[in-house]
Amino acid sequence: GIQVEQSPPDLILQEGANSTLRCNFSDSVNNLQWFHQNPWGQLINLFYIPSGTKQNGRLSATTVATERYSLLYISSSQTTDSGVYFCAGGAGSYQLTFGKGTKLSVIP
Amino acid sequence: ETGVTQTPRHLVMGMTNKKSLKCEQHLGHNAMYWYKQSAKKPLELMFVYNFKEQTENNSVPSRFSPECPNSSHLFLHLHTLQPEDSALYLCASSRPVSGANVLTFGAGSRLTVL
Numbered sequence: 001g002i003q004v005e006q007s008p009p010d011l012i013l014q015e016g017a018n019s020t021l022r023c024n025f026s027d028s029v030n031n032l033q034w035f036h037q038n039p040w041g042q043l044i045n046l047f048y049i050p051s052g053t054k055q056n057g058r059l060s061a062t063t064v065a066t067e068r069y070s071l072l073y074i075s076s077s078q079t080t081d082s083g084v085y086f087c088a089g090g091a092g093s094y095q096l097t098f099g100k101g102t103k104l105s106v107i108p
Numbered sequence: 109e110t111g112v113t114q115t116p117r118h119l120v121m122g123m124t125n126k127k128s129l130k131c132e133q134h135l136g137h138n139a140m141y142w143y144k145q146s147a148k149k150p151l152e153l154m155f156v157y158n159f160k161e162q163t164e165n166n167s168v169p170s171r172f173s174p175e176c177p178n179s180s181h182l183f184l185h186l187h188t189l190q191p192e193d194s195a196l197y198l199c200a201s202s203r204p205v206s207g208a209n210v211l212t213f214g215a216g217s218r219l220t221v222l
Binding site: 004030031033035040041042043044045048050086088090093094095096097098099100101 | 149200
């Protein structure tokens with residue numbers, strides 16, 4: 001099956017700083033999604049981005065499908081950005097393989 | 109509020125109990141999923157239903173029994189669980205986007221097995 005590696009596993013930022021999270025895939029995927037899990041467990045879908053670049057407010061994501069990686073950019077971080085960021089990938093069907101996540105802590 | 113509602117949010121049960129988790133989606137999606145999230149492990153897909161028909165069963169023990177009476181409701185029936193089954197159980201539904209299934213999750217049901 002597809003292996004998903006996320007880096008870094010942990011990240012501590014000062015409020016206002018920018019960050020880049022990375023997700024590598026062992027094989028090609030045509031379904032790639034980024035999620036944010038808040039401290040209470042709620043997972044929110046941030047992006048569906050099998051290729052190219054998308055932006056949503058302070059967040060943006062870029063996927064380079066030919067090189068099997070995706071990046072999530074967080075700009076001007078806020079304390080509410082804290083939580084765990086997951087990427088997940090799949091190649092057809094309903095199977096999505098999740099990475100172990102990047103735990104982000106934004107401190108005031 | 110994501111449009112996917114899970115109840116109960118917290119559940120404590122003994123190993124001999126029978127309980128059920130419920131999931132309801134108000135998004136008009138066709139597919140519904142159960143995922144398990146254990147401490148320090150990636151999310152694991154348990155079951156998928158599409159138009160009420162089970163399409164995926166990832167070798168889940170029979171003490172977990174899913175039920176999907178219609179496209180909006182999904183249940184996970186639990187019986188004779190083990191302490192290692194304690195986890196956050198997440199329900200999701202999906203919509204098709206360019207052939208891919210884009211997930212929307214509920215808030216989860218945190219299960220503790222004593």
